[in-house]
Amino acid sequence: MNDRSPDGETVWAQHSRLRVVPPVKPRKLAKVPFVELADGRLQGVVSSGSDISRVYVSSIAAGTHDYNCSTNNNRPCGGLYGSPCKHLRALAAEAVLQYGLDRVARYLRVDVPDGTELVDRLTGAHEPAPAAMVFSRFLRHLAYLEVPETTMPIPEMHWFPAEGAVR
Amino acid sequence: MLAVQLADLLDGDPEGTGEALALVDGFDDALVHGLARLADERTAALAALAGAFTATPIGERLAEAAAEVASGSIAAEHLTTLAGGRAALFGAVHDALLARLDAALGREREPWSPAPESEPYGVANMLGGVRSWLRELAITGWRGVDHDLVSAVDQIVEALTAAPGQRRLAVLLDGFAAELRASCPIATMEHLPVRRWADLWTRAVLLAQDGVLPAEPRPVGLVSGRLLVLGVDVHEHGTAVQFQVHAVLEPADGGPARLVRTGVTVAKVDTIVGPALWTLAHEHKVLLAALADRRSLEVTDLPLLDSGDLVWHDDRAFLGKPADSFTTARLHLAGALAPAVPPLERAPVRIAEPVLVEGYKVTEDGSFDLGGAEITVDIGRLPSCGPLTPKLVAGSSACVGLVRWDGGRWLLQPLAVQAKVKRETVEIGTGDWAQGPTDPKVVKAEARAGDAVAVLRERAGRLLRR
Numbered sequence: 001m002n003d004r005s006p007d008g009e010t011v012w013a014q015h016s017r018l019r020v021v022p023p024v025k026p027r028k029l030a031k032v033p034f035v036e037l038a039d040g041r042l043q044g045v046v047s048s049g050s051d052i053s054r055v056y057v058s059s060i061a062a063g064t065h066d067y068n069c070s071t072n073n074n075r076p077c078g079g080l081y082g083s084p085c086k087h088l089r090a091l092a093a094e095a096v097l098q099y100g101l102d103r104v105a106r107y108l109r110v111d112v113p114d115g116t117e118l119v120d121r122l123t124g125a126h127e128p129a130p131a132a133m134v135f136s137r138f139l140r141h142l143a144y145l146e147v148p149e150t151t152m153p154i155p156e157m158h159w160f161p162a163e164g165a166v167r
Numbered sequence: 168m169l170a171v172q173l174a175d176l177l178d179g180d181p182e183g184t185g186e187a188l189a190l191v192d193g194f195d196d197a198l199v200h201g202l203a204r205l206a207d208e209r210t211a212a213l214a215a216l217a218g219a220f221t222a223t224p225i226g227e228r229l230a231e232a233a234a235e236v237a238s239g240s241i242a243a244e245h246l247t248t249l250a251g252g253r254a255a256l257f258g259a260v261h262d263a264l265l266a267r268l269d270a271a272l273g274r275e276r277e278p279w280s281p282a283p284e285s286e287p288y289g290v291a292n293m294l295g296g297v298r299s300w301l302r303e304l305a306i307t308g309w310r311g312v313d314h315d316l317v318s319a320v321d322q323i324v325e326a327l328t329a330a331p332g333q334r335r336l337a338v339l340l341d342g343f344a345a346e347l348r349a350s351c352p353i354a355t356m357e358h359l360p361v362r363r364w365a366d367l368w369t370r371a372v373l374l375a376q377d378g379v380l381p382a383e384p385r386p387v388g389l390v391s392g393r394l395l396v397l398g399v400d401v402h403e404h405g406t407a408v409q410f411q412v413h414a415v416l417e418p419a420d421g422g423p424a425r426l427v428r429t430g431v432t433v434a435k436v437d438t439i440v441g442p443a444l445w446t447l448a449h450e451h452k453v454l455l456a457a458l459a460d461r462r463s464l465e466v467t468d469l470p471l472l473d474s475g476d477l478v479w480h481d482d483r484a485f486l487g488k489p490a491d492s493f494t495t496a497r498l499h500l501a502g503a504l505a506p507a508v509p510p511l512e513r514a515p516v517r518i519a520e521p522v523l524v525e526g527y528k529v530t531e532d533g534s535f536d537l538g539g540a541e542i543t544v545d546i547g548r549l550p551s552c553g554p555l556t557p558k559l560v561a562g563s564s565a566c567v568g569l570v571r572w573d574g575g576r577w578l579l580q581p582l583a584v585q586a587k588v589k590r591e592t593v594e595i596g597t598g599d600w601a602q603g604p605t606d607p608k609v610v611k612a613e614a615r616a617g618d619a620v621a622v623l624r625e626r627a628g629r630l631l632r633r
């Protein structure tokens with residue numbers, strides 16, 4: 001039974017145990033520890049190659065494809081010369097690894113013909129956007145690793161079955 | 168499970184389930200479009216739901232709630248009442264299904280008896296926030312949900328995650344909100360998970376009531392004895408994974424063997440997937456070793472809840488003799504006493520009864536044919552953190568799995584199979600990689616991908632407290 005099969009209407013309507021959010025694919029997290037499709041943007045955090053305590057917050061808006069890159073303290077990225085910097089390119093590449101090209105392209109509303117890279121198909125311009133929101137979402141993401149475990153049963157998790165990765 | 172037992176199980180739906188499900192579907196449809204704009208047929212659906220309870224103690228309140236909501240006055244208490252009605256109906260479906268399954272298997276189940284009330288603890292203002300968010304969702308309807316409405320719950324979830332005793336609600340809301348967020352814009356979404364979202368909404372409403380619900384699982388005592396593992400069921404969403412171990416407990420005091428569940432739930436993020444999930448539970452070394460090495464466990468003084476759950480304490484257990492799940496199932500499954508299900512947990516989704524199936528033919532679509540009776544095998548639920556694959560299941564000769572019910576039919580979810588690999592019969596189970604993958608190809612792939620948990624912990628250490 002495939003939850004996302006084309007004839008899935010009744011499956012979707014009448015099943016309780018579904019994996020509505022497809023599981024993401026594993027990828028190396030060192031360079032781009034955080035990627036998400038949220039609030040109408042592909043956004044994430046890219047670790048600086050030169051300073052381990054600095055990160056860049058990069059984002060690309062769905063539809064307009066306007067992009068921004070700055071440090072988490074809102075200092076603009078020096079690599080934005082009228083085209084996406086290396087952080088934005090890394091963000092887009094890792095998003096494709098994590099979610100698959102289809103899902104990212106659909107979200108950003110961009111057409112990516114075979115043999116081209118998603119980031120080269122973006123038509124937007126540099127448009128400053130506040131980094132604080134994305135950075136705080138990243139910190140919230142990291143904070144999950146510090147949430148204590150529990151051995152009390154959580155029966156609500158029966159609604160969230162594990163789904164096999166394709167091997 | 169014998170052929171005749173499966174035939175009994177599949178012999179028509181239990182009486183009344185069709186009618187009950189139709190009432191539930193009517194209510195669920197109203198949530199699709201939102202209670203603010205109830206068309207006539209949806210007003211009728213709410214009235215019909217209430218009508219089913221006419222002769223019961225909640226009949227009057229339900230009728231009033233349905234009428235008030237239909238007239239556009241949608242107070243949180245009316246929604247709580249309606250959620251209670253839906254939960255009671257679906258709970259009745261659960262009870263009928265489980266009774267059918269127990270009868271088919273010849274399984275004896277303990278009756279539920281309420282434990283004494285314990286002190287309620289207050290997180291009232293947080294729960295108030297949850298209730299008003301759920302109210303907004305119901306008024307708006309799934310089709311109208313947008314990013315702003317979803318994001319409104321973020322801070323509440325964050326606070327609940329940190330609050331003692333609120334983990335169930337926090338984990339539920341986090342998974343629910345992530346789904347709504349990923350589905351935006353829902354207005355143009357092709358297929359809606361109508362029953363599922365109504366399930367999640369209903370359970371959240373019930374868990375968001377002030378004070379400890381009288382139906383919360385409670386400790387009934389401490390138990391000691393030998394624990395024989397049947398298998399591990401893995402539940403997972405973006406920020407949580409629950410490893411739920413099904414086992415037979417042989418009490419040291421000589422009481423009857425019991426079917427129990429035990430396990431651990433850990434927080435995670437979406438980029439931690441596959442075999443790496445086990446590393447999050449690394450503190451439970453004894454439990455993980457029992458799963459990976461197929462050993463029994465000797466446990467001392469573990470709290471047993473009235474839901475049949477053992478509250479795991481790794482320091483109260485040590486490894487016993489080798490014990491594979493097939494031997495355990497053959498020797499102990501038939502006579503073991505099944506636990507009661509607490510009222511609040513009575514939803515069909517919770518039905519997960521361990522069985523042993525053998526002597527089947529695998530049909531073309533992957534179902535198991537047991538003497539002419541066929542049960543669908545839920546091969547989409549083989550967790551990525553274990554070695555079990557659809558191919559192994561299709562080539563298997565025996566299976567320990569969970570009988571479940573979803574979408575109007577019975578399903579078998581494999582936990583372990585006996586299959587021929589290179590002309591040798593081997594056992595493969597979902598917990599085999601609890602101490603790390605044993606397949607060299609997977610070990611290599613994991614090494615290539617790097618240690619996601621370590622990378623994120625390093626980032627957290629550097630960025631979180633500054």
Ligand SMILES: [Zn+2]
Pocket residue numbers: 056058069070077078079080085086087088
């Ligand atoms: Zn940059």
